[in-house]
Amino acid sequence: MKPVEFSYSRPATVAAAVRLLKDNSGAKIVAGGQSLGPMLNLRLAQPNQLIDVTAIPELTRFREEPDAIVYGACITHASFEDGRLPDAANGFLRSVAGGIAYRAVRNRGTIGGSLVHADPAADWMTTLTALGAELIVATEKGERRTELAGFMTTPFGVALDDAEFLVGIRIRKFSQKARFGYFKFCRKVGEFAEAMAAVVVDPELRICRGVIGATDSSPLIVGDINAFMPAATASAAVEEALERGREHVAGLRVSNDPIKNAMHGNAFARALRQVMQ
Numbered sequence: 001m002k003p004v005e006f007s008y009s010r011p012a013t014v015a016a017a018v019r020l021l022k023d024n025s026g027a028k029i030v031a032g033g034q035s036l037g038p039m040l041n042l043r044l045a046q047p048n049q050l051i052d053v054t055a056i057p058e059l060t061r062f063r064e065e066p067d068a069i070v071y072g073a074c075i076t077h078a079s080f081e082d083g084r085l086p087d088a089a090n091g092f093l094r095s096v097a098g099g100i101a102y103r104a105v106r107n108r109g110t111i112g113g114s115l116v117h118a119d120p121a122a123d124w125m126t127t128l129t130a131l132g133a134e135l136i137v138a139t140e141k142g143e144r145r146t147e148l149a150g151f152m153t154t155p156f157g158v159a160l161d162d163a164e165f166l167v168g169i170r171i172r173k174f175s176q177k178a179r180f181g182y183f184k185f186c187r188k189v190g191e192f193a194e195a196m197a198a199v200v201v202d203p204e205l206r207i208c209r210g211v212i213g214a215t216d217s218s219p220l221i222v223g224d225i226n227a228f229m230p231a232a233t234a235s236a237a238v239e240e241a242l243e244r245g246r247e248h249v250a251g252l253r254v255s256n257d258p259i260k261n262a263m264h265g266n267a268f269a270r271a272l273r274q275v276m277q
């Protein structure tokens, strides 16, 4: 099948892109095209205009704030993987990026495109929710900021209005004491995950958060994961704490499939183990 006919624009400024979106409710943003391309070909998306935002300079750059880094929405997975940017999470972003799909997809696919596409099994959606990322959204009235947690409203649905698009992702700088864990079950390397979990512990920033992804819906935040930290460093205490974590998450029934629920429990325990090491 071929896409429906559409026109193509490549604005150079955020304001011009917002204007184009406002003037045409049938338009759609395109960034790396890695998810939208197949959707066009299958006619799951039928825009009459594509607005390519990759020529807007601030969307492909990062900027540092005293306590955070703001990454442009069009930064590719490969740029993170190759360490071309400072890593607000001490190398965690780089390792997550390197596990997304295949290199060819990572060369074109963008962090912003991944978040807005909102596939429940996407790596950035789960890991950046665990990091407590904030989104910067361009609107007709200027920028607005919103938490990533809650941005995904349904599988493949996000809280963006018609004339809005994502310009940046703000990630706080984690301390040197921060620990990060991430585990996903995939049938083979490069496939979307069937179950995944991310865990972030930063004693200096008082962050202790777990997130379950690849659910039947939005990522699920596992409240206070201190409950699953071992009381002692002895291996029996560690194994007992991991078992508690595994059972807790499996019991949350994030999926209708009991096997997947068991996999989520195991993914969580494996991510937890990484922060304990």
Ligand SMILES: Cc1cc2nc3c(=O)[nH]c(=O)nc-3n(C[C@H](O)[C@H](O)[C@H](O)COP(=O)(O)OP(=O)(O)OC[C@H]3O[C@@H](n4cnc5c(N)ncnc54)[C@H](O)[C@@H]3O)c2cc1C
Pocket: 028, 029, 030, 031, 032, 033, 034, 035, 036, 037, 053, 073, 074, 099, 100, 101, 102, 105, 108, 109, 110, 111, 112, 113, 114, 115, 116, 117, 121, 122, 123, 124, 164, 165, 166, 167, 190, 191, 192, 193
């Ligand atoms: C074979 C294959 C395997 C993959 N495996 C994985 C995987 O294992 N893990 C994973 O996480 N991902 C995977 N992906 C998805 C990949 O990461 C895509 O890069 C990503 O989902 C979309 O990014 P993009 O820049 O290509 O967005 P596009 O395809 O250009 O756009 C996707 C959607 O987001 C919208 N959009 C894009 N940018 C913006 C913006 N700035 N503001 C508002 N809306 C925007 C578009 O309108 C569209 O609806 C895979 C993709 C392929 C083709």
